[in-house]
Amino acid sequence: xxxxxxxxxxxxxxxxxxxxxxxxxxxxxxxxxxxxxxxxxxxxxxxxxxxxxxxxxxxxxxxxxxxxxxxxxxxxx
Amino acid sequence: xxxxxxxxxxxxxxxxxxxxxxxxxxxxxxxxxxxxxxxxxxxxxxxxxxxxxxxxxxxxxxxxxxxxxxxxxxxxxxxxxxxxxxxxxxxxxxxxxxxxxxxxxxxxxxxxxxxxxxxxxxxxxxxxxxxxxxxxxxxxxxxxxxxxxxxxxxxxxxxxxxxxxxxxxxxxxxxxxxxxxxxxxxxxxxxxxxxxxxxxxxxxxxxxxxxxxxxxxxxxxxxxxxxxxxxxxxxxxxxxxxxxxxxxxxxxxxxxxxxxxxxxxxxxxxxxxxxxxxxxxxxxxxxxxxxxxxxxxxxxxxxxxxxxxxxxxxxxxxxxxxxxx
Numbered sequence: 001x002x003x004x005x006x007x008x009x010x011x012x013x014x015x016x017x018x019x020x021x022x023x024x025x026x027x028x029x030x031x032x033x034x035x036x037x038x039x040x041x042x043x044x045x046x047x048x049x050x051x052x053x054x055x056x057x058x059x060x061x062x063x064x065x066x067x068x069x070x071x072x073x074x075x076x077x
Numbered sequence: 078x079x080x081x082x083x084x085x086x087x088x089x090x091x092x093x094x095x096x097x098x099x100x101x102x103x104x105x106x107x108x109x110x111x112x113x114x115x116x117x118x119x120x121x122x123x124x125x126x127x128x129x130x131x132x133x134x135x136x137x138x139x140x141x142x143x144x145x146x147x148x149x150x151x152x153x154x155x156x157x158x159x160x161x162x163x164x165x166x167x168x169x170x171x172x173x174x175x176x177x178x179x180x181x182x183x184x185x186x187x188x189x190x191x192x193x194x195x196x197x198x199x200x201x202x203x204x205x206x207x208x209x210x211x212x213x214x215x216x217x218x219x220x221x222x223x224x225x226x227x228x229x230x231x232x233x234x235x236x237x238x239x240x241x242x243x244x245x246x247x248x249x250x251x252x253x254x255x256x257x258x259x260x261x262x263x264x265x266x267x268x269x270x271x272x273x274x275x276x277x278x279x280x281x282x283x284x285x286x287x288x289x290x291x292x293x294x295x296x297x298x299x300x301x302x303x304x305x306x307x308x309x310x311x312x313x314x315x316x317x318x319x320x321x322x323x324x325x326x327x328x329x330x331x332x333x334x335x336x337x338x339x340x341x342x343x344x345x346x347x348x349x350x351x352x353x354x355x356x357x358x359x360x361x362x363x364x365x366x367x368x369x370x371x372x373x374x375x376x377x378x379x380x381x382x383x384x385x386x387x388x389x390x391x392x393x394x395x396x397x398x399x400x401x402x
Contacts (some may be wrong), residue, residue, distance in 0.1 A: 020101035027108060064104055064136055 003050065010048040011071050012037065012059060018067035019045040028059040028068050088113055095336040098129035103232025107133060114389055119144055123152050131161040138164055144170030150180035154187060157195055169198035173205070181208040188214040193223040204236050212237055214289035216245050217307070224254035233255065235264030243268050247276035256286040262291045269300045278308040286317040292322050297327025306333045313339045318348045325351065329358025337367050349379035356382055360389025365397035 014028075022044035023052075029037045029046060036050040037059060046068070055076055058070045091113065092108035107125065112119035118140070125137045138156045141149050149152040153175075156168035172184070178201070187199035192308045200218060203211045218230035229247055234242045246268075247330050249261035262280045265273045280292035293312050296305055309331075312324035325343050328336040343355035356374060371393065 020105060023099060024102040024105040025101075048151065063131065064108060064139075065101075 011053040011055065011073075012048040012050050013069045013071065014045060014046045014048070015067045016045045018065045020065055020067075021046045025064065027062050027064060031058040031062050042044070079269040088115050088117045088121070091118070095121060095125060099127075100133050100204065103130070104136045105134045106253075107136040107140050111136075111143045116144060116146075119148050119152070123148070126152055126155050128402050130160075131164055131372060134159060134164045135167045135188065138167035141168075142174050143173055145177045145180065147177070147179045147182050150175055150177075151203075152181040154183045154199075157187065158190070158192070158199055165194065165198075169194070171350050172198055172202035175202055176205055178206050178208050180309070181206045181211060182337045185211065185214060186219060187318050193221075193226055196221065197223065197225045197229050197269055200226060204229070204232040207236055209237065209239075212242065214241060216242065219249055220244055224252075226258055227252065227257045228256065228260045231260040231264050233265070235260070238267040240268065241272065243273050247272055250280055255283075255288055255310055258283060258285070258288045259291045262288060266295045266298050274305050278305045280306050281312050281320075286315070286320055288324050289315060289317070291321045293323035293327055297323070297330040306331060306336065309333070310339045313343065318346060318351050321346075322348075323349045324355045325358045329354075329361035332362050334362050334364045334366075337362065337364060337370070340369050344374050349377075349382055352377060352379065352382045353385050356385040356389050360385065360392040363389075363392040365393050365400070368393045368397070378397055 021039045025038065029039060030048060033056060034052050034054060036047055036048055036052050038049040040047050053070070055072050057070055060070045064066070084102055088313045089108045091106050095103055097103050097106070103125065107122065118145065122137050122140055125133055128134050128137070134156060143154055149209045150172065154169045157165055157172065159168065160166045184199050184202050187195050190196050190199070196218065200215060203215070216235035217229045218226055221230065223226050230245065234246060246261050246265050249260055250265065251265070252258050252261065258280065262277055265277055277295055278291050280288055283289050283292065289312065294354050296309055302342050306328065313321055314323070321343060325340055328340060337359065339371060340355050340358055343351050346352055352374065356371060359371055368390060371386050371390045374382055375390065377383050377386060
């Protein structure tokens with residue numbers, strides 16, 4: 001699996017201001033079937049660690065604060 | 078050895094985190110309570126019904142959806158009238174997941190609430206708990222000025238499947254709102270009475286094509302379908318292919334062999350979905366007389382049509398062989 005180089009060029013983008021992973025939330029990490037989301041050791045916020053996504057959406061829909069946004073490629077919409 | 082499955086803290090430990098000053102921490106504790114699946118979590122969730130943070134209250138409504146029973150229903154009923162819309166919406170959705178008949182007790186009084194959203198949500202929740210005493214409030218709600226409430230009332234009546242409700246459902250099949258009419262026609266499927274059959278057949282001439290579509294579909298699943306096959310054959314001339322598709326499907330399910338000539342034009346319709354369903358219906362009827370019609374479409378440009386036509390040909394051939402023995 002290719003490693004994601006930056007957190008903004010991947011399909012799953014997390015709004016750090018809304019993310020409450022630093023309070024113990026792991027919903028998006030738990031629901032991801034590909035296990036590509038992680039909690040950053042530095043920021044304590046969720047981010048996409050591996051640039052693989054099925055666009056299945058539970059990370060976005062289940063996020064309690066609406067912090068996760070999945071950018072679906074135009075041709076898959 | 079690492080844990081193979083997710084484990085949760087002791088429920089009382091999670092409960093103690095509900096006192097955190099930070100709403101985000103309370104929210105995470107609420108998520109953990111919901112995920113615990115332990116009914117002991119309900120009493121902790123109840124303590125947060127009046128939490129000052131709407132996000133926490135919304136999370137409580139979502140977490141309560143993991144449980145069932147009258148205590149959960151009472152808590153959700155309190156959140157359903159929350160001034161914050163996301164909280165009320167989450168409560169409404171969680172309430173619709175309740176299955177325990179005892180859950181109906183705190184919900185029944187909400188059927189006459191001043192707010193239409195609350196009335197609609199209460200009826201939606203009563204649907205799957207299938208309580209006999211919900212029939213009367215549901216029948217009364219059929220006169221509600223809000224169409225969404227009337228739709229959910231029909232859901233309650235439809236799930237109860239009581240013949241005594243047929244007159245109310247047949248009346249609702251002529252409601253001013255098309256969604257109410259669609260729900261009523263669909264709910265009539267369980268009945269075997271002539272009045273229900275007539276109401277569905279009348280709906281095949283409804284001004285709205287979506288109502289006609291539901292009527293055509295319902296006839297295929299209802300017990301009196303064969304008696305109203307003529308109405309279905311008429312529906313094959315509907316201006317909307319969606320209605321024709323459901324009519325074809327129902328005629329197939331009911332195995333109405335005399336409908337074969339009327340189904341034939343659908344095999345040449347520009348809409349591939351309709352051609353496919355027509356081929357499948359002929360297969361279900363399984364009459365050797367349909368063979369020439371199916372042979373004409375075995376090389377249809379659409380693969381689904383070809384597949385169904387070949388399957389149907391097999392069924393017709395097998396039926397022919399069986400009858401010649």
